[in-house]
Amino acid sequence: MTIQWFPGHMTRARRQIEAKLKLIDVTIELLDARIPMSSRNPMVDDILKGKPRLVLLNKADLADPAITAEWVKFFTDRGLKTLAIDANTGTGVKEILPKCKELMSAKIETQIRKGINPRAIRGLIVGIPNVGKSTLINQLAGRKIANTGDKPGVTKGQQWIKFGTDMDLLDTPGILWPKFDDQNVGMKLAATGAIKEEILHLDDIAFHTIRYMSEYYGERLKERYGIEELPEDSENPNEVIEVMEAIGRKRGAIISGGRVDLEKTSLLFLRELRSGKLGRVSLEVPEEYL
Numbered sequence: 001m002t003i004q005w006f007p008g009h010m011t012r013a014r015r016q017i018e019a020k021l022k023l024i025d026v027t028i029e030l031l032d033a034r035i036p037m038s039s040r041n042p043m044v045d046d047i048l049k050g051k052p053r054l055v056l057l058n059k060a061d062l063a064d065p066a067i068t069a070e071w072v073k074f075f076t077d078r079g080l081k082t083l084a085i086d087a088n089t090g091t092g093v094k095e096i097l098p099k100c101k102e103l104m105s106a107k108i109e110t111q112i113r114k115g116i117n118p119r120a121i122r123g124l125i126v127g128i129p130n131v132g133k134s135t136l137i138n139q140l141a142g143r144k145i146a147n148t149g150d151k152p153g154v155t156k157g158q159q160w161i162k163f164g165t166d167m168d169l170l171d172t173p174g175i176l177w178p179k180f181d182d183q184n185v186g187m188k189l190a191a192t193g194a195i196k197e198e199i200l201h202l203d204d205i206a207f208h209t210i211r212y213m214s215e216y217y218g219e220r221l222k223e224r225y226g227i228e229e230l231p232e233d234s235e236n237p238n239e240v241i242e243v244m245e246a247i248g249r250k251r252g253a254i255i256s257g258g259r260v261d262l263e264k265t266s267l268l269f270l271r272e273l274r275s276g277k278l279g280r281v282s283l284e285v286p287e288e289y290l
């Protein structure tokens with residue numbers, strides 16, 4: 001889904017989440033494991049207002065496992081229960097209910113002490129567009145319920161989905177907006193496919209991603225594209241462009257006069273990255289946020 005966020009949209013999206021929050025016990029915040037901070041709404045703590053929260057690093061199948069483990073520790077150290085999952089295949093999804101129960105344990109114990117039969121925990125999935133909310137809802141329900149495109153502003157009848165006997169989930173997730181005003185964040189969102197490429201220039205997105213990969217995943221670039229020399233200084237744009245050109249030559253993206261077609265190279269490179277052909281890649285590390 002392509003979204004242009006304007007203040008009016010944000011206010012409306014926020015109001016919709018606030019209305020849903022009244023109905024629920026636990027929030028499930030979905031982030032992209034490859035870019036947990038860039039796929040995170042900067043006002044999430046304020047919006048969710050201290051509701052018990054489980055953080056899920058989704059699309060972990062595409063992210064670098066060692067970096068994902070660091071991210072799990074990063075969020076856990078900040079007092080948030082955190083799991084890495086793959087909503088497509090369901091890996092890690094079984095652990096969601098026990099974690100939600102842990103979040104509610106004090107309340108449940110009090111109810112039991114008072115002789116009240118605890119009711120099912122009520123949960124709400126929240127996250128930015130394309131992070132996998134509908135996929136997770138369908139995975140939890142074991143059937144297709146949620147369709148992509150819960151557009152802010154479109155009122156829908158809400159229903160509870162039974163997730164075992166102990167948990168109910170709202171079928172319409174809460175949509176949060178990413179941080180649009182930071183160009184670096186925008187590049188990472190575009191590189192992972194969270195926002196449509198048309199919003200930013202394709203060659204800028206590829207340039208930023210290749211620069212990052214030269215630093216952290218240089219061997220993969222060398223191996224896949226037969227690159228001999230990686231940039232000595234990845235802050236030097238000319239050196240990064242040389243890598244882009246080497247990728248273009250390898251892929252035959254040449255225009256008249258033998259020059260490399262950087263636009264086509266960018267498209268091919270990003271396609272290969274997103275489809276996992278460059279291996280499991282994370283585009284940010286916790287050290288940047290300590």
Ligand SMILES: Nc1nc2c(ncn2[C@@H]2O[C@H](COP(=O)(O)OP(=O)(O)OP(=O)(O)O)[C@@H](O)[C@H]2O)c(=O)[nH]1
Pocket residue numbers: 001058059060061062085086087088089127128129130131132133134135136147148149150175
């Ligand atoms: N590889 C991988 N792809 C996933 C995973 N979860 C979701 N996807 C894919 O990501 C894309 C977006 O998933 P959706 O479930 O539609 O995301 P959403 O958050 O509901 O998106 P909006 O409706 O735009 O808000 C789809 O192509 C999914 O197949 C995952 O864990 N791993």
